[in-house]
Amino acid sequence: xxxxxxxxxxxxxxxxxxxxxxxxxxxxxxxxxxxxxxxxxxxxxxxxxxxxxxxxxxxxxxxxxxxxxxxxxxxxxxxxxxxxxxxxxxxxxxxxxxxxxxxxxxxxxxxxxxxxxxxxxxxxxxxxxxxxxxxxxxxxxxxxxxxxxxxxxxxxxxxxxxxxxxxxxxxxxxxxxxxxxxxxxxxxxxxxxxxxxxxxxxxxxxxxxxxxxxxxxxxxxxxxxxxxxxxxxxxxxxxxxxxxxxxxxxxxxxxx
Amino acid sequence: xxxxxxxxxxxxxxxxxxxxxxxxxxxxxxxxxxxxxxxxxxxxxxxxxxxxxxxxxxxxxxxxx
Numbered sequence: 001x002x003x004x005x006x007x008x009x010x011x012x013x014x015x016x017x018x019x020x021x022x023x024x025x026x027x028x029x030x031x032x033x034x035x036x037x038x039x040x041x042x043x044x045x046x047x048x049x050x051x052x053x054x055x056x057x058x059x060x061x062x063x064x065x066x067x068x069x070x071x072x073x074x075x076x077x078x079x080x081x082x083x084x085x086x087x088x089x090x091x092x093x094x095x096x097x098x099x100x101x102x103x104x105x106x107x108x109x110x111x112x113x114x115x116x117x118x119x120x121x122x123x124x125x126x127x128x129x130x131x132x133x134x135x136x137x138x139x140x141x142x143x144x145x146x147x148x149x150x151x152x153x154x155x156x157x158x159x160x161x162x163x164x165x166x167x168x169x170x171x172x173x174x175x176x177x178x179x180x181x182x183x184x185x186x187x188x189x190x191x192x193x194x195x196x197x198x199x200x201x202x203x204x205x206x207x208x209x210x211x212x213x214x215x216x217x218x219x220x221x222x223x224x225x226x227x228x229x230x231x232x233x234x235x236x237x238x239x240x241x242x243x244x245x246x247x248x249x250x251x252x253x254x255x256x
Numbered sequence: 257x258x259x260x261x262x263x264x265x266x267x268x269x270x271x272x273x274x275x276x277x278x279x280x281x282x283x284x285x286x287x288x289x290x291x292x293x294x295x296x297x298x299x300x301x302x303x304x305x306x307x308x309x310x311x312x313x314x315x316x317x318x319x320x321x
């Protein structure tokens with residue numbers, strides 16, 4: 001798998017928020033063998049200097065960081081945040097979020113395309129948090145995005161793949177663009193389903209961080225993603241409406 | 257001079273952004289800065305003047321999804 005020329009072997013990208021402790025975050029990163037973690041930017045203040053401690057922690061982990069623009073509701077906010085992230089984290093990668101609606105945290109796709117256009121022209125390598133809308137996806141590609149990250153379901157909802165048909169269509173429409181399911185997954189079977197559809201990777205946070213045992217859940221997701229990818233590569237059979245006996249009928253004894 | 261840094265008002269004797277950061281203990285901190293909603297790269301902090309009532313944002317790495 002390749003994001004903007006960077007080859008990665010792990011198909012899981014992990015968020016770093018909401019873990020019970022830094023120690024559990026570290027153990028979750030290790031258990032899932034992820035190579036990319038998402039990070040954010042927030043005000044640094046007080047005597048605590050929490051950001052300095054987190055920066056040292058992440059630097060010591062030896063993983064690649066994907067900074068986000070979480071919480072940005074306008075193009076201006078997202079673009080400014082991206083610039084600040086690029087300087088702070090020393091990477092052109094940006095997980096671009098422009099939030100359009102507070103209840104669903106649905107992306108403002110109009111603002112997203114505009115912010116992506118501005119940032120791509122400035123050398124950023126954009127991972128846009130988008131929907132499965134194919135027209136929006138085309139526009140994102142047109143302005144320079146080389147990876148697309150459609151939501152599975154609203155952020156933090158644990159609903160899984162909300163629009164299977166739409167996500168299948170997206171995979172079929174963009175066979176050569178790396179596609180990452182970002183947001184809304186709850187359990188490893190959701191991630192396996194995404195991989196079985198042929199998605200390239202999965203980005204998770206809350207499903208791991210808020211599990212009773214985040215470290216074990218991180219590993220469970222990693223295994224499910226590996227299994228799902230292997231199943232996709234093995235070409236799953238098509239579902240059918242009627243039963244088909246698996247045991248051969250030929251040679252069956254006449255005992256009736 | 258009165259500036260608003262990360263939402264808190266400070267009375268400082270600082271004519272450049274870099275001086276305000278030093279005065280408030282961010283001298284060696286790994287932070288990114290914005291002045292009145294515009295990104296100010298680290299290299300430009302010494303040549304970015306401050307005016308009374310300016311809004312400064314000082315951001316650092318944080319957990320995120």
